Amino acid sequence: MSHGDTIPLHPSSQSDIDEIENLIYDSVPSGPATVLPARPRSPPRAAIPVSSSPFINSNIPPPSYQTATTSAPPKLPVPAVVPVSSADFSAPTGGDKRQVISSDAFGSPANTLTEPVWDTVKRDLSRIVSNLKLVVFPNPYREDPGKALRDWDLWGPFFFIVFLGLTLSWSASVKKSEVFAVAFGVLAAGAVILTLNVLLLGGHIIFFQSLSLLGYCLFPLDVGALICLIKDNVILKIVAVFVTLTWSSWAAYPFISAAVNPKRKALALYPVFLMYISVGFLIIAID
């Protein structure tokens, strides 16, 4: 375990985290501590709304796939737990302004291994919402796009892609299945290929982060497709798609451009725009 390594955290949370860490490490020889079922790292995301910093606390346990439904809420009997993590302490804390799920700053640091099911669900749901807000909507507090989507998750993109596919499929009067399969395939494969493109251009972006980003940027196109589904006026469709297309591209732009060398920005961005434009055409052309 790295003892006393100092990762610069926000001051108000640093003390909390230090205390927790010290308690854990000091108590190791004496077996599972009654000390506290603390997580070895900074508290769960959203636990410490330190400031309005945009950094989302990144130690949310399950980054990928969360769900909106709850399964059984079993009672968790395991008492004293000392979760031991193998990795370093990386803890950019700071919730953003969103709702604090677990109010446990220091009082009762949520132990993610024994937390109630409902907490997990709520935490994951709020992450989807916060990611959406961060990526798609204009955010004056967003400091560094490269760091803003640290807290990636794939549920949001999953829902958006499926929704888009369903909308397109519904709008189609024939070959519904093919439309859906094509839409889903193109978007999923497109996201993967675009990510590889950025990586091959020497960009610094995590694979899943990029997938997550491209998926969230589909949200405006979802809205556009919905509008096209409801109203069948050609002019309206073109306008709606055009607007949402620019919105999508605008949302994706800062993240991609921050990730690559400035000289290669255009090379990285062009395929992204191309993909969104082709999806836009697909939406318009469906009848």
Add this chain to the structure above:
Amino acid sequence: MDRVQGTVENYSNPKTCFFHVFFKAAALTFYILSALFFSSFVIIFVVTVFLAALDFWVVKNLSGRILVGLRWWNEINEQGESVWKFECLDQESLARMNKKDSWLFWWTLYLNAVAWIILGIFSLIRFQADYLLVIGVCLTLSIANIVGFTRCRKDAKKQIQQFASQTIASQFTSTLQSAFSLV
């Protein structure tokens, strides 16, 4: 609560075990039987993939924690690097884990992946690219869970060893100290 010779433990978390198996079975069953009832590929796709995604979440967040006391996730640190984190219960609690629970957990995890692979082979033989998409997604989810938990388990074992040696070392030191203080 370790096994006494002869007594058989029951599942100590029946509800979790049930859900752990339920979503997997539901996804597989729906996929297999859907051809009989639904002609629309869209419905098959969406429902199967949704069930598989739910299963992934349940295994990763619920049954992993409850049945075997393990958890894994991915984080991105300050430097923008991706870090895989593993978390496990302390040794005592791990030892107390119900053996039947963990047996069920691991076996269904592996069997699920194998089942999807077999279905994938059938799809290949029949040249149904659409269905391969479904199978691809479901397989990816299962394998992700398998890999994650296996690494987590290895990590947990390593830590137990470290912990044990640390405990022994510290006890040894304290024994020495008390011995010297007496002299």
